[in-house]
Amino acid sequence: MSQALLRFVGGAALVCFLVAAFTPAVNLLSYWMAPSRRLEPAQAIVVLGSGGVAANGLLTDTSMRAAMDGIVLYQKGLAPLVVFSGSPEGNPNGEAEARADLARSCGIPAAAIVTSSRARTTNEEAHEIHALLAPREIRKILLVADTPGMGRAMKVFERAGFDVVPTPWSDVLDLGGSPEARLSQLRQVAMELVALAYYRAAGYL
Amino acid sequence: MEELFLPLLVAVTSMGAYLIGLRVLGLSRRGLGWALRQTLEMVGLTVVFLVANLAIGLAVILTTRALSMRFVSVYILNDASLVALSALQGMILGWWRRQGGN
Numbered sequence A: 001m002s003q004a005l006l007r008f009v010g011g012a013a014l015v016c017f018l019v020a021a022f023t024p025a026v027n028l029l030s031y032w033m034a035p036s037r038r039l040e041p042a043q044a045i046v047v048l049g050s051g052g053v054a055a056n057g058l059l060t061d062t063s064m065r066a067a068m069d070g071i072v073l074y075q076k077g078l079a080p081l082v083v084f085s086g087s088p089e090g091n092p093n094g095e096a097e098a099r100a101d102l103a104r105s106c107g108i109p110a111a112a113i114v115t116s117s118r119a120r121t122t123n124e125e126a127h128e129i130h131a132l133l134a135p136r137e138i139r140k141i142l143l144v145a146d147t148p149g150m151g152r153a154m155k156v157f158e159r160a161g162f163d164v165v166p167t168p169w170s171d172v173l174d175l176g177g178s179p180e181a182r183l184s185q186l187r188q189v190a191m192e193l194v195a196l197a198y199y200r201a202a203g204y205l
Numbered sequence B: 001m002e003e004l005f006l007p008l009l010v011a012v013t014s015m016g017a018y019l020i021g022l023r024v025l026g027l028s029r030r031g032l033g034w035a036l037r038q039t040l041e042m043v044g045l046t047v048v049f050l051v052a053n054l055a056i057g058l059a060v061i062l063t064t065r066a067l068s069m070r071f072v073s074v075y076i077l078n079d080a081s082l083v084a085l086s087a088l089q090g091m092i093l094g095w096w097r098r099q100g101g102n
Helices: A003-022 A025-033 A061-075 A094-105 A122-136 A147-159 A179-202 B002-024 B029-067 B081-101
Strands: A044-047 A082-085 A113-116 A140-144 A163-166
Touching (some): A003 A025, A003 B002, A003 B029, A025 A147, A025 A179, A044 A061, A061 A082, A061 A094, A061 A140, A082 A094, A082 A122, A113 A122, A122 A179, A140 A147, A147 A163, A147 A179, A179 B029, B002 B029, B029 B081
Parallel strands (some): A044 A140, A082 A113
16 A cells, blocks of 8 residues: 555544544534434333443443433333343343343333343344234334434334334433543444444345 | 643643754654654554454454354444554554565
8 A cells, every 4th residue: 555545544534533532523423323312102112232231240331321211211101111122142131131120120010011132133123022012012112222323223123113213312412522432432333334334235224 | 621621731742842852852843744744654554454453353243143153243343442453553564664665
């Protein structure tokens, strides 16, 4: 590779780094990518897996935050049922069951809680949860997912047969984030763009 | 205002290093331009290695998923240490290229 091309790539990378770390560009990009949060009554609240459980069996921060968002939506009376999803990898039933325990400790009756622990990807979650909710004739759901992934998750769940109301739980318009937080957000956005391309190529969208 | 603290801090120490380089160490302004160009090349090589690491890592993960029952999450690629390792690779190749040219 020529020196001039390497210098161009290096210069472009430095400019991108400075813009991402020291301006709200990444926050605005995330906001542009995700559907707006809507709150309206539905038949169920679906909280997607996010972060799993730590080695000590406790929910990670991101997983707990998403679960709490689902619990608060239930307590607001927006739906009579909450579905907690979680990957079985590493700790079978770990994330979904830990979230269900949290919900019960917050006063949600066990009969209003459903867990889904077999899906490992967003696409698998959509089909697994559809198999759980279709017998109850549930079609309209409030979908709780992280902001960068909401657009892809929404399309996958719509394709599975749901009428989706997006309720992303992370605050992308928190423009005052630290440079490190913004760079972390940039990584999430980049990963989501790759995932979006993969889902399109695989025919999931 | 707090957001500007880190850039201003780096600007101040860079200016200090520039003055020390010129007046104490006797370095030339022309040499600084050369150093900046070399740095851009190193960063460029870092980007090349980062893209290669991500592309090959993704291919390995998807192939593993397809050919075996084992599920590997693509999120293991979402790690800041990969940037540092790619920078290390870029620096080593950059210095090696320069050595090979001498």
